[in-house]
Amino acid sequence: MSKNNFSIGRLDVAPMAVGTMYFGTTVAQQDAWACLDAAHDAGARFLDTANNYAFWAGGVGDESEDTIGRWLHRRGSSVRDEMVIATKVGARPAVPDGGLDDVLGLSGRAIAEQVEGSLRRLQTDHIDILYAHIDDRRVPLDETLGALADCVRKGQARTIAASNLTADRLRQALEAGPRPGYQALQQRFTYLVPAPDADLGPHVVLTDEVRAVCEAHHVTCLGYSPLLSGSYTRPERPLPSGYAPDALDALHDVATQVNLDAGQTVLAWMVNRAAPVIPVVGVSRPEHVRSAWAAVTTPLDAEQTRRLDDARHG
Ligand SMILES: NC(=O)c1ccc[n+]([C@@H]2O[C@H](COP(=O)([O-])OP(=O)(O)OC[C@H]3O[C@@H](n4cnc5c(N)ncnc54)[C@H](OP(=O)(O)O)[C@@H]3O)[C@@H](O)[C@H]2O)c1
Helix, strand or coil, X not given: CCCCCEEECCEEECCXXXXXXXXXXXXXXXXXXXXXXXXXXXXXXXXXXCCCCCHHHCCCCXXXXXXXXXXXXXXXXXXXXXXXXEEXXXXXXXXXXXXXXXXXXXXXXXXXXXXXXXXXXHCCCCEEEXXXXXXXXXCCHHHHHHHHHHHHHCCCEEEEEEECXXXXXXXXXXXXCCCCCCCEEEEXXXXXXXXXXXXXXXXXXXXXXXXXXXXXXXXXXXXXXXCHHHCCCCCXXXXXXXXXXXXXXXXXXXXXHHCCCHHHHHHHHHHHCCCCCEEEEECCCHHHHHHHHHHHCCCCCHHHHHHHHHHHCC
8 A cells, every 4th residue: 555644734634635626517416426425435535626616617616515515414424524625715706607817816805705605515614625726916915825824713724725826926925924824735737747838728737846845845735637637548538738648658567567557557656756746636437536546545666656757757
């Protein structure tokens, strides 16, 4: 077994987070609940959602949190206590049918209101990890950090975290003061490295530079979209533009050695490498949960992780 638990601040977390982005929109409630049951059964008791999932997929942004909240209600308080629940605020469109150009953002008032909404939808009295989903440069960093710290002080959040920051902005936030600071950072990350000019929309990549800032400040790294939507194993899903297949030979060699498929090997590599990154794995079927869990609990030796580390940088 690889390391079974990672920590985020004082919280122990599973070596993967279950990505629930499409729960309640393209993933029907019964399928989402089957995934959540499978995650609980396997021990993958770490859920990742946001207050805007998935407004671009026929929803308004309530759907993923609502689906999790109804599952928690159905399963009861003992199950709630066994789960680590992370949600994100800031990137919810300010008006229905709006987009990411005009979001509720991260002012003090907006954070307070959004957290109330998330707690209500999740049917819980606290969020384990509360993320600032974006970098809202319209608001002074001090105001955002103060509002997030208030949520911790009031018991609404256990830990705060950030997502989609550049190295400079992360450093600025971490050096801002004595309040509870960010304990984790969630960025886009997988084995293949996107071209520097790849158009990834609002997604911000976990670069070596960002990673170094995290390491210096003991911030846990999480990586979203680790499977590139299944492109490593599903021929009908080509790699997204901006990703080249150059380093795939090494991945397939190691996959054969450890008897995992290529996508699973990416997940195993993420948690086993010297600079670990907890994968946030999107799922729509219980088999996806079980496959990811098998991957993150498979050990890779130092030679295998080094080979993959070296190959991805060409
Ligand atoms: N912080 C942020 O800004 C941010 C941004 C994006 C995502 N996220 C988080 O990261 C999570 C994952 O993101 P993602 O959906 O882009 O990433 P992903 O993990 O790269 O892709 C997930 C998709 O891959 C397919 N898949 C899963 N397991 C598979 C398996 N064993 N074999 C083959 N295909 C498999 C499924 O597609 P099908 O369902 O189509 O079968 C699944 O929906 C989200 O749910 C969300 O929680 C955060």
